[in-house]
Amino acid sequence: MSGEASDAEIQEFLARAGAREFCARTATNSRAGARPGRGCARERRSARPPQAEETLVRVVPSFQHDVLRFVTGNYGPFEPQEPCEVPLWLACLLRKRKMCTVEAPPWLRTEALEQTRDAETKDRDAFQALPAHYVEVAALLLECAGDDLAAACGAATVSKLRECLADVEAARVAKVREGMLAVARQACADETTFSVKMNGASAMEITTVRGQLLAALDAFYATRPRGGGGAKRRAAAGGAAPARTLKRFK
Amino acid sequence: MAELDAILGNDEGGMDMDMGGTNQGAPRRNPAYEQLLTAWRSEQACPEVLPWRGDLVDALLDAAEQQEAMVKATVEQGGDVDECLFSAPLYESELARCRFVVGSYVRCRLRKLERQCGYIIADDDAYGRLSDAEKTHAVKYLDLIEKHHRASLLEDLPEPFRDERKDGDEACPEVLAKAISKAPALDRFVFIKANKDLGDVQIDSSGETAFISKGDTHALRYGPVRDYVLDGSLSLV
Numbered sequence: 001m002s003g004e005a006s007d008a009e010i011q012e013f014l015a016r017a018g019a020r021e022f023c024a025r026t027a028t029n030s031r032a033g034a035r036p037g038r039g040c041a042r043e044r045r046s047a048r049p050p051q052a053e054e055t056l057v058r059v060v061p062s063f064q065h066d067v068l069r070f071v072t073g074n075y076g077p078f079e080p081q082e083p084c085e086v087p088l089w090l091a092c093l094l095r096k097r098k099m100c101t102v103e104a105p106p107w108l109r110t111e112a113l114e115q116t117r118d119a120e121t122k123d124r125d126a127f128q129a130l131p132a133h134y135v136e137v138a139a140l141l142l143e144c145a146g147d148d149l150a151a152a153c154g155a156a157t158v159s160k161l162r163e164c165l166a167d168v169e170a171a172r173v174a175k176v177r178e179g180m181l182a183v184a185r186q187a188c189a190d191e192t193t194f195s196v197k198m199n200g201a202s203a204m205e206i207t208t209v210r211g212q213l214l215a216a217l218d219a220f221y222a223t224r225p226r227g228g229g230g231a232k233r234r235a236a237a238g239g240a241a242p243a244r245t246l247k248r249f250k
Numbered sequence: 251m252a253e254l255d256a257i258l259g260n261d262e263g264g265m266d267m268d269m270g271g272t273n274q275g276a277p278r279r280n281p282a283y284e285q286l287l288t289a290w291r292s293e294q295a296c297p298e299v300l301p302w303r304g305d306l307v308d309a310l311l312d313a314a315e316q317q318e319a320m321v322k323a324t325v326e327q328g329g330d331v332d333e334c335l336f337s338a339p340l341y342e343s344e345l346a347r348c349r350f351v352v353g354s355y356v357r358c359r360l361r362k363l364e365r366q367c368g369y370i371i372a373d374d375d376a377y378g379r380l381s382d383a384e385k386t387h388a389v390k391y392l393d394l395i396e397k398h399h400r401a402s403l404l405e406d407l408p409e410p411f412r413d414e415r416k417d418g419d420e421a422c423p424e425v426l427a428k429a430i431s432k433a434p435a436l437d438r439f440v441f442i443k444a445n446k447d448l449g450d451v452q453i454d455s456s457g458e459t460a461f462i463s464k465g466d467t468h469a470l471r472y473g474p475v476r477d478y479v480l481d482g483s484l485s486l487v
Binding site: 050051053054056063065068070071072073074075084085086087089090093194195196197198199200201203206210213214217218221 | 291
């Protein structure tokens, strides 16, 4: 096969190569719509990876206490109305007991999210800078401290925040899917993909495509055309290469 | 408490606890825990067993034991009830988190160890990456499943096919050991994250290279970049 192949042909090729079909995802909650891939199920069961819960957030405590010395770090001292930084898990525990208010991190404000969303849709190649576990952190913060976020920017903004977040998520996942289709097209054109660069991809995007992308890459590599006669074009992938592009090599 | 603070402070070498100085609200993280989180994630994604991070595990488990003792002592003393009610649940939930990560790390390695025991024991490098307890377990486990295979099948085969242990042979014959365990799939694609600039890295035996800078995320084959993962320049995601 060479030249342009329709998506249906690509799906057929993938089915024959043994890789799972790409799952169609709606624009709303990518997590709800995604089918778990090989090895994904275990990660999916936990929406609270420890790395996400260690993210530092600013809280304003309403109590007074000395430094809290944990195994994983020291936090405090806590003075009423004095902001301090604590890990997310501690912030959630304190907030549940109504002993502090949580400040939204700078990237989780409505304006910042809207800018990120616009930038994501405009720039089709690169991921915008977001924390590695932004989905989990945002979900936890909205669940534990939605009221705080609302109080800070007006009640209507929490739903707007969720919308913006969902849009950002969808835009990023769409980019990854396009990258996967590009890999499939390359395979149809008898080119082998040896690596895929995904700078800036967050843990959620990686987990979402892990099973499918890795299985597909394995399958394409195993069935790659060998020998000097193969049509391996040394075409550069995508024009100028900013540091963070989603592109394939060779 | 003061000695405990000093112990916790001096616990992990790298964590300079600013002895006695005031530190207004700046959190101090335990580097051992953060490194263990990365090691744990790499271990989950890696097709083979990575070097055992005993330094991190021991440091964290020691600190966790001391913390537990402290919490127990505080609760038993029963001095300031409000203080106990406030801080004890926080300490306990944090201890649970810590123990979960350590336990999950050990379980992940154990799973790989048991699947690949024949190959690990036959390969000196891989065997050297295990902890002492894991080494003992690997040998015993291999012995166990070898006995199971012999009892359930091999003893019923004709003489030449039994691959019996030679006289005085302490261990399972290598061919049999490899037949009853799974080989690590080193050719699989994995996601890697670069911890330092590596420049052009060969990612295939055909000479293909990829340019890897610090902070990059790539999906590529594990085999060619194995050395970088084992020495820590790349971690798996």
